[in-house]
Amino acid sequence: MSNDPFAQLKAIQREGWSLFAPLEAVTTATAAELAKHARIRAGQVVLDVGCGTGVVALTAARAGAKVHALDLSPVLIQHGRQHAALAGVEIEFREGDVEALPFESSTFDVVVSQFGHMFAPRPDVTIAEMLRVLKPGGTIAFSTWPPEHYVGQMFALVGKFIPPPPGAAPPPQWGDPNIIRQRLGDAVADIVFDRSVMLFPALSPQHYRKGIEETLGPVVKLVATLKDDPAKLAAFRAELDGFVARYFENNVVRQHYLMTRGTKK
Template sequence: MNAHAPAAANGLTPEMQNLKARLKATWMAGDYGHFARYLEPGALDFLKELELGKGTRMLDVACGAGQIAIPAARAGVSVTGIDIASNLIEQARTRAADESLEVRFDEGDAEALPYDDASFDVVVSLIGAMFAPRPDRVAAELVRVCRPGGRIVMANWTPEGHVGQMFKIIGRHVPPPPLMPSPLKWGEEATVRDRLGVGTASVNVERRLYPMRYPFPPEQVAEFFFTYYGPTNRALAALDAAGQAALREELVQLWTRNNSARDDTTAVDSEYLKVTAIRA
């Protein structure tokens, strides 16, 4: 299956093709590679819990700039990463080359992975595949490329958690595309079990907390998101001056309300659903 096949071959309507182009532009906006640096401790914890041995074939779906792919490769894992954002794939390739690491990074779509069936021992997605617009296709692809007995492991923001609340605020100011179900459905246990129930022997879910730490106060965190995080960057750009001011105010209030730090820094733990499915 080729991620770069013509739209018609992938069953894309013109409306879906347009939506995918908009989503790609969203994730290429800002600078996710820089944005993810403050999320690195949580990413490394997620990777460590996978307990991957040397030579394990791992696919990182929606890999960004390689925040778990690069450290996995350092540990001797056989890593392939794929992401829809061209600029992030280039960042990841540069990082791998700078460290003389052998990692394959492909530009492509989580809904049409360009890999053979049963190609990987572990298929992971850390806060990534949940944002593709056709979740049933994503689920089928994650299962398809995983070998029998292998693992599919996801981390998905929950609707109730801090980031889930942030996306709800954004959605009130900039309504989401009507063709796209809420990505936060991936953070609901029943939905995940339904989506990954075909082709798997078991699906285990647990609610976890992701540490988000910034060496500056909530007001600056909100601005950091507006500058570097694609979804908030594009949402702000879609609003007039009054709308921008209102969105800023609500997001600053959210970060302030959930901040546990007592100095001029920001410490928020955002709930996510850790999903582990075993391929049948």
């Protein structure tokens, strides 16, 4: 990555997201929704980008697809390999960057990403790579966080305390259908959107906040950055607790998300 202007950002992401594994418990059900939305079926060759611990990859492999999975974090890749071994399915996991996919052009029938590719800093590079490795007539599908709902607003709150690096696109932009259409451009036809809700169990807003402080990359980074500024850290926590409370009911935090599907021309 020596010539990558965002090499330092990606190194930070690699470290921060290494703690994500416990959150697979709440992303497993949404993985099945994405696999269904992408219409993954037996015999297809599938790439899961930003695969994390492999919840979408595992779902696709259990459906009979031939699956490759890629993530920046070697820690999460190792979790994915363990899950695949336990399930008795074959998945080719590898460490890598969505902005420089290590695959030949027109390799995959389906390219998917669940809340993963949206964290790459350059959407134009990201989508160009995802489409490059997709076969003509193949399916691109992904889940993202709309800016107007809880997670998008939470990332905006994080950005108030630690602004993103100059030139890096805000991840929640990937949750806006208008922006998605612009980014996919003329290369993709038959774009379909669907919406759903992730239910995140929690005993209180504070319990939820403590959990994401220990597992969710951007929040992990923020807490580490503010550790020597207790007043500012307390202000962030108070604002986040109040914000979470608006989405907290019946011991779950409701997190709305968007699914997109399109066909490469």
